Amino acid sequence: MHEVQKNDRSLWEVVGDYFRANSIWMKWYCTGCGAIEMPPTMTSRFDMEQLGMGPMATPRQADVLLITGYLSTKTLRRVIYSYEQMQDPKYVVGFGSCTLNGGIYYDSYATINQLDKYLPVDLYIAGCMPRPEAIMNSFGELIEMIKKGEAKGWKHYKENHEWYKANQMDSLGEVIIHDEFHE
Amino acid sequence: MTMIFIFLGLSLLLSYVLSRKQPTLGAYFTIIASLAGLISVYLLRNSVGVTESFYYLNFQITTIGWYFAMILLTVYFTSAFFNPFWMDELIYPAAYNSLYLLSLVGTIGLFFAQDLMTLFICWETAVWSSMLIVQQGKSRQAAWVYFVISAIGSMSTLFAVLLTMYLSGTSEITGALTYFTTAPVAGALVFGAFILAGLTKIGIFPFHVWLPLAHGSAPHTFSPVLSGGLVKMGAYIAYLSVAVFPAYQVFGDSLKIQGVPLPIYGLMILGAASIVYGTLRAIQQEDAKRLLAYSSVANGGYILIGILMMDQMAFAGGLMHLLNHAVASAAAFLAIAAVAKRTGTTKMSELGGIIHRMPITYTVYLIAIISMAGIPPMGGFVSKWLIFQGLSEKGLILLATAAAFGSIGSYMYVFRPLSAVFLGQLAPKYEHIKEANPVMVTAMLILTAMSLLLGVLPNLVLKTIAKIQIELGINPIIVNGTATLTENGSVDMLQVFTVFGFGFLLILILFMVLPKSRRVGLMDTYTSAEFIHTPELLHYGHSFYAPFERLYEKWPSVLPLYKRMSMKLSELGEWAESFFFHPDPNRAVLWIVVVAIVVIIGGAQ
Amino acid sequence: MTLMNFIYGFLAVLGAFVFQTSLTGINRKVTARLQKRRGPKWYQQFIDIFKAFSKSSITHGWVYDFGAIMALGGIAATVIFIPVAGMQAFPGLDNIFVISYVLAVGMLGMAMSAAGSGNPWASIGVSRALTNMLAYDIPFMVVVFTLIYQHNTGSVSELASIQQGVGILGWNFFKLPLGGIVSVIALFGMLGKKPFDSFIAPAEIASGPMVEYGGKQLGMMFTLHELMTFIEVSLILNLFFGGGETLLIYMVKYAILYTFTNIVSGVMPRFKIDQAVTFFYKVPLGLAFIQGLLVIYLGWGY
């Protein structure tokens, strides 16, 4: 597994990163309990729009994929599908300890334990579940990272595609399609 | 001019003979014959006023007749390109080819007819020959309905012709019809009879029933002719009955609404009703050809309103809309026919994604519908704009509203085949179809180029229309270079087109400067992260406007009324028949006796 | 037509874009204040659009791109036709029907591109958008016909200048109050503001026509939305609020009108599409007809 080393960005990328840092559109995948912390973060108490952030309807439009909590293997396939439909540059934020190390579901047969084996996570937010303050704080962090060009998980995913795919296949296995509704 | 008719008559015989030997050859011959007709009629443009006789038939070249004939010939010529490829699907290809040319002869004769009898004979020729062609299509019933409704038109024409000849003592059209300035009561009757024929042929509500049936089930190659061409015969009759026949004088004493006599206003309301009705029904259709047929009903409404207005703007608009609609509707029908040739269906929900296999056909359809919906820079815009300006200048707000409804509503129905047939997911069974063959493509491209040309330089046609207006003694439409001027507005389509091109160019540059896009498959779309493997399930082609259709699906239709009428009629026939042809021999004997007595008494006197 | 015309036209498009985009940004702040939030920076909308341009993108075939270009090109051309405070890049091309139909080129392009993506939600969104258009345009057209009949001209700039010079009572909004109300309601429909925004319902049909756009095509769609807003608000402003004697007055009036629609839509729920049609055909169409009959048959409103 090789690391992404280069950090000399072209001017186009520097300017682009400035825009991308100040306008973060999210696609959040409400996989687990954490999703409930998003509404207060969006509405008048914390108001994430002041950072230029907002929810978006489809992965095509979004910049950030938010995995809000535990991820069952069944959902993982959908999450990967969505991630691959997003436009570069794209970022992944793992939300809560479940994405970090499995959390209280660490020994479940149905969930994955470590999100970054399957998708390139740029930022984790620890906590079970993280409160809006923590979320706002970490988004501040994410913005800084994007501005500096440090959030390059998407490049990492491209360059280590086989490694990610192998991990994904490992946990998902191959699917045989019978008809439209049965796999 | 007689030469043209003789030539076409001979060539129809020749095409019959050729088709008996080799159907495709005869079909190719129809292209040549109609092209020859087109060129020779075009050459007549400077010989307005010439009269010629051919046995009992008398013809005269008029500007309006020339204009109509050119429209018809264009449609016949371009549709003929499709004939060779449908020969194996027809039962009687030889008959088809010769009838195709015969109906052409009939319609052109109608436009050049100088006397009323010629008019009637040509009318009948066109109606009968086209009826026999429709019969070769999908449904016999359609041909019957077409025949019955045309018969209403024929009968009322015959009535009007005979009455006019009897009253005025002459059969020359202009002379006979202007006679009624002095006899308004009889004039009203003749007007009613004539316009009835026009209405049935244009397919104005409530006489529209034949149109979707006949257009929907006629052979694919003949639908464009029906919709783009033959419907215009009705428009010519409407023109005769309002412009040559002094309708505005005859009804001069009646109640006027914004300066329009009530009977004419009533006809316009019928036109408005067919715009609204055609639009609403077109939105509902599931079959592309039927949808286009209903759109012809709606467009017929515009043409009727325009012609009836007899003013500077709307009249010009109506006459120009004739041409625009003929070209656009023929192109749309041909595009659908090309798709049907490759896929074997015209049902929209069964198609989809055809653009990825037939891009040229798609472009042709796109330009046709842009013109049909009246969006610049295509021809349809200019004519609709003129009609709008004319209606709002006179303050005919109800008609203007209907016209606006038909115009915006047309975006809905023309987009439907665009989206369901050409765009969307490509079903695997159409994975290997090919673009329409070059001969068909040529025909479609000719029509497309015409639509565009009419939109950018409408004055080419408006000049001719201005000539017609001057002949009629109404204020002509003013053309100045590329600008079209009216009393309450002006437009310069060339400039509009240039500005549009400029905008397009700006954005094209922007698009090119930005990074290139990556091509992904059609099935790689957002599905809420659900995996879908069947393209047909991802195609939205059925009940496209369901929420809107729900609002009026329960509205009464006129069809049951007609059904009941036809039932009553056949019962009447049976009842009458039962008198004469009863199984009981006593009855037959009784009738024989009665007839014998009548004959004897009659003979005795 | 000289080169100058084209340069003015280009500047008009650019100016309209900058002005309307800033205004959208400010209005995002206004909406935020309505909801007791702080809201984004006033230039947030620019950042969003440029960000979309800076991202990578996909295409679903040539019609997907061609439709997007045709849409934005058509809309840009329409902006050039719009008279702003008596100024026009191409004088004499501001007939109201020309403007409203050139606008349709853009809409058709967008619909084509959206349906060309192969996503059924996009088609559903387009079908709703077209239905919505049929709903709001008819009452508006009735009012337009009345205006043309009354003033005997179809040119937008002439209709605007007729209203100027006699204070605000000269505005058609006060001379033809029913028609004015109808057209402001129709403006909500044109802009796709609540309650008439069911065609871009984000949760129900994943933002409708916009569903497949990402990257530069999304940026183009956002730009298109800004320009379209400019056209529609300008149209109502010119027809009913007297346009503007000078550019500054025009901009102030424009800002007030746009902010008004935004504030009202901020507290509105959403109509289903058939409800929107029924609403438009009951209330505004009725009002428009009453207005029309009053003007045409009773001569009121002169």
Ligand code: SF4
């Ligand atoms: S981290 Fe805690 S709150 Fe979040 S999904 Fe896991 S268990 Fe639920």
